[in-house]
Each structure stands twice: as structure tokens, then as C-alpha cells.
Amino acid sequence: MKSVIRALPLCLAVVAVQAHAQSVSPSWNAYRKQQAQSAAQPVPQQQAQSQSQSQSEQASTPVAAPPATRLVTSQPASAQPALEPTPRARGDAPRSAFFVGVQKGHGWIYDDKKQELTAASAGFRWQAGPVTQVGIEAAYGKLKKEETSTTEWDPFWQQNFTYTEVYPQARYFTLGASARFNFGSNSPIFGIARLGYFRSKIDSFGDNDQRVVVGAYAGLGLGVDITRHFNVQLIYNSYVYSDDDYYDYYGDDYTINRADTATLGLEVRF
Template sequence: MNKLTAVAVPVLLLSAATAQAQSIPGWKAYRAQQTGQQPAPAANTVQAPVAPQQAGSLQPAAPLQPAYQTAAAPYATRPASKPKPEGGFFVGVQGGNGWVYEDIDQRAVAVSAGYRWQAGDYVQVGVEAGSGRLDDTTWRDYEIPEVKFNTIGANARFNFGNSPWFGVARLGYWNARSKDDWGDKVSVDGAYGSLGVGVDIGRHFNLQLVYTAYAYSADGYYYDDEYDVSRADTVTLGGEVRF
């Protein structure tokens, strides 16, 4: 073997060994550690797929959450209330018993009409006019004559909250015509007042139970020059229609 061959063969072997060592990943890591550089990825190595957000790809940003949220106030619903009564015209009819003389019952009937105005959530006030009659009867063979009367005055109605029940009050002037013990016509007048309770049967009709006192002045039997205050009473149950 000549000198050239003796020199070339070891050099070629050394170069081949160095190249093979550099192709080994461990060698490259070792060289990077010695030189302080990061090792480059090997050509024949397969890199793991990079997530889109790590690769720098554009992604839609998540919606920003407000620092605080105001809770929407729940929609409060009020319970349906009973429709309140309204002012208007009315017509009433009543029937029951009356007493001009104590313990002597006379059948009583009356009609009335008027108008009420709304004066508050549960109050109505108005005016009225009416007429009525106490039928004639007998008592211990004595004839008790018929009495006819007219009325004009004011009235009020007070509802008990949203209940269908209500109270009524009436006050006014009245006059009456009848006959005395000798058959002569007589007339008296005075004031009347009523208190009662009722219940609505629908919006346009109600029932009422009412007590009424009729006060009047008449010549006293034993005192011709003085006046004796007397009273007649009625208790009636009736119905009223409202428009």
C-alpha cells in the first residue's frame, strides 16, 4: 500500500464515522449542549401537529363577559280585582211590612228612581225620588186605612272593599195622605231615614234589605193646640236595576 492510500483510507473512515454520528439525534443534542444552541429538528423526524391557537392562526375571540350583570326585575302581575261599581241611573222596587200603629202590620210596597255619582273607590252618593203605599187592613174589627206617600231626598252606597256586599243610607223629605177615623182626608209630612244592607247580583242588579223610619207631626188628640211627633216604620226587601 503506498503512502497516499495509507493516509486517504483513515481520513475517509473518520469522515464516515463523523457523518454517521451527526445523523444520530443524541449526537446533535450533545453538540447543542456544548455550543449552547437549540438543536434543529431532524429531517426525518415527524413533528406533532400544533394546535391552531399555538400556530398563530386567527380564531374568533370569545365574547367578553361583563364585569357584572343586572338581574332583570321580574314582571310583577297584579291580581285581577273585582270591577268597581260605577255611577249612573237606578230604579228600585221594594216590598215588605209597615207599621203606622204599633203591632198592626200593613203590607208595604214602594218604587224609587234616581242617580248616583262616584265619590270614591267604594262610595257613591246621589239623589232619589219615590212613592209607596201601605195597604189598608183591619184590627179587632177596626179598619186601618190605606196610606200613600211620596219621597224625595239623598242616598248613599258604601261598598265593603271588593266584596259584593254593601251598605245603603237614605235621608230626605216625605209626605203622606190617608183618612182619619171619621173618613176625612188627612195629610202629614216630615223626614225619613233609611239604613240597609245589599248584595250585588252582577254589575247591573242587586238585592237590598232596608229599614226606614218616617217621622211626621200631627195634631194631638188631646192637645189641639200642640203637635205630637209620631213615626211610621217599614222593613222591605227589594231589587235595584242600575244603568
Template structure:
């Protein structure tokens, strides 16, 4: 009976030792987690193409601002921010160059009528009063140039000089003229005129003469329709007069007149 108890105790001791060893061996082995079953090939009709991942963008380490701008940001809700809004602005057209702005010049051409008065000389040292009416038309020939035609009718008044009486002279002319302003915006201009003229002296020994004339002038535009000017004109002709106890060859007459002109 004693032997049986000892044998039972020995078997129990051996069982406990084997159980403890098994427990220790189990604790030294790593725990294996649950693994999903191997993925099977999908149905060809239901295959989804793989999503390509964009290649990483190289960033310059020396540009922190660019690095921060390139880094993705999330909103307070954790969602990525919406795409930035692009504002389109209308770009104004470039201003025209000064030459282009001044390309359009107000036309100063048109009909004109003028009146002048001043002094005239048919004989040397004989100063006669003179007056003239003229009219015509000018065309714009450039930004500062006007070219036109003119008609004129004038008179040199009679005068007594050193006991001698000088008859008055009527004359008429037809010719061309040109005006040149000193700049596109300058009101000051120069005038050139030339043409044909004929004159008739009144009195008992009256005679008729004719020839050509040439004149220069300087004026200023008061506004678009009115201008003032001073004009010198030289009239050339060929004839002779009995003057101062002899024959005096008169081949020219001169006038210097100040006048006003109205343009339409």
C-alpha cells in the first residue's frame, strides 16, 4: 500500500514537471496573429487597374517657402483643402504712343476771307496808304501745312508829295499761297504767296500795268476760325513814268499791311 502511494506521488510529480515545462515552452514561443487568406486572382471582368502613385517632387532645401507651399495641408475637418481659385483679371490695352495720339490733327483748311490795311510805295520815298480784300480756299497738306489759292483786290490811295500829286492805283491779283505753322500745336505761322497781278492808275495820264508778285507774312491763329497777320508783298512790272523832270523807270511797288482773316 505504501509503494502504491509512492508510485502515485512520483507520477503526479512527473506530470507537474512535464506540465510546467510545457507551459514554459509555450511562453517562450511568439504569438502568431491571424493572417488573411491568400488573395485569389480577381475575376477578369471585375479587374480594377492599379492607381499610379505620382513620383515625389524634388524640393529645394534652400527654399522653405516653396517647400511649405508644396506641402499638403488639411482643413480643420481633416479633409484636404479645395483647389485654389484662379482669378482672371482683364489686362488693359497699352496706351498709344505720343505719335499715335497726335496722328489725328484737326483740319484747318477751308474757305477764308481777309481784310488788310497799311502802307504802299509805287514811287521811291512816296508813302501811300493801301487797303486790300482777299478770299480763297486752302487745303490741309500736312500736320502743319496749308496750301491754297487766293484772289485779291486792293487800292493805293492818292497823295501829294513835295508839290507833286500821285494818283491812286487800283489793282487785282490771283495766285497761290501756303501756310506753315511752327509746330502742330503752335498758333504762330509763316505765309508765302505768289501769282499774277494787274494795276490801273487813275488820272489824266492813267496807264495800265501788269506783272507778278511775291509776298511773305507772319501771323498767329487766334482760334480755329480767326487769325491775324502781317504781310509784305513785292509787285513787279515794266513801264516808265515822266517823273521829276525826267523819265523815271518804275518797275516795282511794295506794300506792308496788317490784316485779319476769317476761316470757315
């Protein structure tokens, strides 16, 4: 047994010498290099296949959209600016409505003799287009009695004489159509057109009798919308009627007369 143990180091030395000889042998090195190259070649192919497979899987897999982010401001609600509504054009919404108005001005029945005029009107207009309204209107007006005194020197009597001209009171009623047209959907300025029938009672000069005349009237004017429900108007009207001047042998003699009014008025719409 001791002889075996003593021979064991010698055997190990012989094996180590043979292994060293093989490692330093050129043929052995070439053989090991060839074995290493053949073992390393499949690795890139496998990597390329795995890469192409992963790319195809990524292309076929739908890309999920990133979740929407929500911005949260630390500013209090009272301090955040409120969104103002988009301004609406003047003619976008229906504006059909009742209206009432008052007018003040002057009238001319007897040539260029001016009489003070007060009137009131009411009616209803329908929206007929973006800038157009058409409706009906009734009005009542009163021309105040006016007196004009003139003093002249009479050379024959050698004294002054005073002459007084009296222009009697007149009251009238009208019924007709009323239309207004804005000069653009956002313009506050508008035009007015009036057309219809009128009936008037004119006091006589010397007694309590009254003269009744009937006819037609037409008017044009301009106005400005101060607000959606309030405006100012300047209107000129002309009244045409047939007047029975006197009676002669051949019958009644009719002449066409005309009266005019100019008023500044205020109108309220509901």
C-alpha cells in the first residue's frame, strides 16, 4: 500500500507533462480553434432570428395610446377667468315683438304755419329676415291750436291795428304698415317706412263745428337702437287727402290737400 501511495505522485507528473505537451502542440491549437469557431457560428443566427421575430410581434401588436393627462390648476374657481359667450349677430335670434312709442314735433296743415304736435303709437312687428321687420301700427296724434298776432300801422286811420290768425286744433288717427331695416346685422342704425290710412278731425275757425278728412299717409325715417328694447327715431310723414272746399252750381269742388309732420320719438319693444 505504501508503494502505491509513493507511485501516485509520479503518475500525476506524467499526466501533467502529457497535457502540457498537448496544449503547446500546434496541431492541437488548430483543432481547438476550429472547434471554437464552429460552436460560435449558430449564435448570431439565433440572435437575428429572435430579433426579427420580436420585430414582427411588435408590428402586429397594436400600440396603446398613452392615457390622456388632465391638467389641474391650483388656482381657485373664483379666480379663474370665465369663458365669455360668443357674441350673437343682431339678426340671428327672432326679434318679433310688440312695441309702443311716443313722438313730439311739429305739423304743417296751412302752408308754412307750424303747429305743435304730440303723438303716440303701438303695434307689432314680425321678423321677416336677418335685418328686416314688418308689422302693423296704429297711432293717435294731436296738433295744438296756434294763434299768430300781427300789428300793422294803418295810414288812413292813423292808428295801429292788430290782426290775429287762428290755426285750429286737429286730431288724427292712423292705421297701417310699419317696417324697419337695419343697415347690417350688427349695425344699430336702421331705416323706417310707414304706409297706411288716416282720419282727421279739424276744428273750425269760428264755431264748434269740426271738419272731417280722410286719406292716406306715408313716412320715412331713421332710428338708432340704444339697447335691444329701446330706440330713438326721427320720422317725416306726409298726409294726402281730398278736401271739399266749397259748393257751386256744378257740384262739390274737391281739391287735393297735403299736411306734413316731423317728429322725434322714443320706442320701447317687449
